[in-house]
Amino acid sequence: MCAIAGILSWNKDNNSVVLKKMTETMAHRGPDAYGDWHNEVISLGHQRLSIQDTSVAANQPMHDFSGRYVIAFNGEIYNFQKLKKTLTQCGYQFKTHGDTEVILAAWNHWGVDALSYFEGMFAFALWDNHLKELYLVRDRFGEKPLYYFKLPNNGVVFASELKGLLKHPACPKSLNPNAISQFLSLNYILTEQCILEGVHKLAPANYMIFKENQEPITRPYWSLAESFHAPKWDLSEAELIEQFNELFTDTVKDCSLSDVPLGIFLSGGIDSSTIAASIKRASINEHLKAFTIGFTNKSYNELDKAKLVANNMQIKHLWEITTPENALFVKKIAENLDEPFADTSMIPMYTLASLARKNATVCLSGDGGDELFGGYETYRADILRNIFQYLPFKNLLSTLAGYAPVSHKKVSFDYKLKQFTKGLSLSPERAHYSWRTIFSDAEKKDILRNTHKNAVLNHDPFEVFSKFYDDVKSCNMLEQHFYVDLKTWMVDDILVKVDRISMMHSLEVRAPFLNHKLAEWAIRLPTKHKIHKLRTKYLLKKSQEKNLPNSVLYGKKEGFSSPVSEWMTRDIVDQIRDNTTICEWLDKDQISKLWKNHNEKIVDCSYKLFGLFCLSSWMNKFSEIEKQ
Numbered sequence: 001m002c003a004i005a006g007i008l009s010w011n012k013d014n015n016s017v018v019l020k021k022m023t024e025t026m027a028h029r030g031p032d033a034y035g036d037w038h039n040e041v042i043s044l045g046h047q048r049l050s051i052q053d054t055s056v057a058a059n060q061p062m063h064d065f066s067g068r069y070v071i072a073f074n075g076e077i078y079n080f081q082k083l084k085k086t087l088t089q090c091g092y093q094f095k096t097h098g099d100t101e102v103i104l105a106a107w108n109h110w111g112v113d114a115l116s117y118f119e120g121m122f123a124f125a126l127w128d129n130h131l132k133e134l135y136l137v138r139d140r141f142g143e144k145p146l147y148y149f150k151l152p153n154n155g156v157v158f159a160s161e162l163k164g165l166l167k168h169p170a171c172p173k174s175l176n177p178n179a180i181s182q183f184l185s186l187n188y189i190l191t192e193q194c195i196l197e198g199v200h201k202l203a204p205a206n207y208m209i210f211k212e213n214q215e216p217i218t219r220p221y222w223s224l225a226e227s228f229h230a231p232k233w234d235l236s237e238a239e240l241i242e243q244f245n246e247l248f249t250d251t252v253k254d255c256s257l258s259d260v261p262l263g264i265f266l267s268g269g270i271d272s273s274t275i276a277a278s279i280k281r282a283s284i285n286e287h288l289k290a291f292t293i294g295f296t297n298k299s300y301n302e303l304d305k306a307k308l309v310a311n312n313m314q315i316k317h318l319w320e321i322t323t324p325e326n327a328l329f330v331k332k333i334a335e336n337l338d339e340p341f342a343d344t345s346m347i348p349m350y351t352l353a354s355l356a357r358k359n360a361t362v363c364l365s366g367d368g369g370d371e372l373f374g375g376y377e378t379y380r381a382d383i384l385r386n387i388f389q390y391l392p393f394k395n396l397l398s399t400l401a402g403y404a405p406v407s408h409k410k411v412s413f414d415y416k417l418k419q420f421t422k423g424l425s426l427s428p429e430r431a432h433y434s435w436r437t438i439f440s441d442a443e444k445k446d447i448l449r450n451t452h453k454n455a456v457l458n459h460d461p462f463e464v465f466s467k468f469y470d471d472v473k474s475c476n477m478l479e480q481h482f483y484v485d486l487k488t489w490m491v492d493d494i495l496v497k498v499d500r501i502s503m504m505h506s507l508e509v510r511a512p513f514l515n516h517k518l519a520e521w522a523i524r525l526p527t528k529h530k531i532h533k534l535r536t537k538y539l540l541k542k543s544q545e546k547n548l549p550n551s552v553l554y555g556k557k558e559g560f561s562s563p564v565s566e567w568m569t570r571d572i573v574d575q576i577r578d579n580t581t582i583c584e585w586l587d588k589d590q591i592s593k594l595w596k597n598h599n600e601k602i603v604d605c606s607y608k609l610f611g612l613f614c615l616s617s618w619m620n621k622f623s624e625i626e627k628q
Helices: 016-024 080-089 100-117 177-186 224-229 237-255 270-282 303-313 327-336 346-357 369-373 377-388 394-401 413-422 428-435 441-447 450-457 462-471 477-487 489-504 516-523 538-543 573-580 588-599 606-627
Strands: 002-008 033-038 042-048 069-077 120-128 133-138 147-151 155-159 206-211 217-220 262-265 289-295 316-322 362-364 508-510
Touching: 002 016, 002 069, 002 120, 016 033, 016 042, 016 155, 042 069, 042 120, 069 100, 080 100, 100 120, 133 155, 155 206, 177 441, 177 450, 177 606, 224 477, 224 516, 237 270, 237 516, 237 538, 262 270, 262 346, 270 303, 270 362, 270 369, 270 538, 289 303, 289 346, 303 316, 316 346, 327 346, 327 489, 327 606, 346 489, 369 477, 369 516, 369 538, 377 413, 377 428, 377 477, 413 428, 428 462, 428 477, 441 450, 441 588, 462 477, 477 489, 489 508, 588 606
Parallel strands: 262 289, 262 362, 289 316, 362 508
Antiparallel strands: 002 042, 002 155, 033 042, 069 120, 120 133, 133 206, 147 155, 206 217
């Protein structure tokens, strides 16, 4: 994995010193080598984490054999060896053994159509010396980030992280009320928005073209919605299982190519365990290690399941128990993320990445399995909502939910019940959105200070979800929910967390479930093979009955998060409370009420308080940057 940065200015005022500052700010993404390249209008910078072909010859920015193209590339092309074989047969010769040179040759051979051949995770900038145009490209699911802001006369400044952009003197510094509205609603910021107004993120499966005297053009090169509109597989369960096992094993093989030590995040859940089973079946890497984080709180702990899987697969297993961390530890993570972000699993993720990096440079993870195979509790809630909305006692259920005793256990019954009843009177789309909502519109109105209230409340984050629902409105409702989660929750929460936290430790993480060919196949599964009689991940679990213990396949799903409800009532409370009450956007008295309600177990406010803590931490850090 790497970091890229660049400045395209048709006014010929590029600054090599600024580019170097931008790039070196992201050295944690690629500590092995720094490189830059300049001509009269464009400068490209690169920090390299050496994975494929660790020699100096594979450093970047890299030119193709003809000298026409120059690339700064972040990511991995998993099928590069197959593409290299095809291109060699077409007469191309290669000086390196990595994937970057293959991208250049493929672009020389197919042009922008080369994107349809790439399987992997990537963000790259490619300059065409002949046509004097710049391409910015992002992978299909958005595993790798790419931030940018426009310069006058259709120029652009871009970087893998916002920290890099902020080193450019022209980078916008005003906070974006739309993004803050999204964060308060969701604890993350949606795809193309950025916490800074005027800064954007390139959407997944898109590329941009910058040319002198022309407005930049953004185009998609792949459509996730097309797979949802495609006919469903008309095959038996046995045939589908055979197809999946063959396709997934091939995918894991491709994702396991590495010239540096390889590991696996092993949670004890079905997704990572399925990867472990595929690795054993394919005899991929005899030196592979598995890494797990456990908790002292039993309702969060899946360590025993992970140990069982590692033992059955004969994989060397390394694990740690994470305990309630002090507020300074959490604050450090929140401050160093690109934008305000508050998924509680970022805390064990940080510890897991730290453990893994001591023993490996690349790790496989199970991300994407829940979205593709129907693994979330929210999907059960969607199905139950369709039943309960027609029952005469639904209003009574909502009333009784308000009297349920508050527990600080993981996703407790009272929390799920209250979240569920919120959606009973809403449309299916709004209900699904509400399952993950942190602050409602009314609650946002209370928590904001008057000086910022109107600017933030003018933006409804659901509008983004609504547009995605429109993409697949001809599909059944559950399929629509799957699609929206892939376009929002997975891109902007799960993948942001994995990328930013792992890159803090210079660790590359690969997600085999997000191979686009596998995803296209999984999307075409009939819904009954994903959720069957309220049983989630039906086909995925059936496919592994010969490989994994029943306790792993059919045990209670724990997920990967932190016991913040408990932590918020322990010794770190004072430190966190102090941090949340000094943010200029937030009302101090309303935050005090949240703390009171949480501590007295009137309402579980842990996700709200954790989000406000992360928002305040980020804003305080940003204020320090502005003063520099």
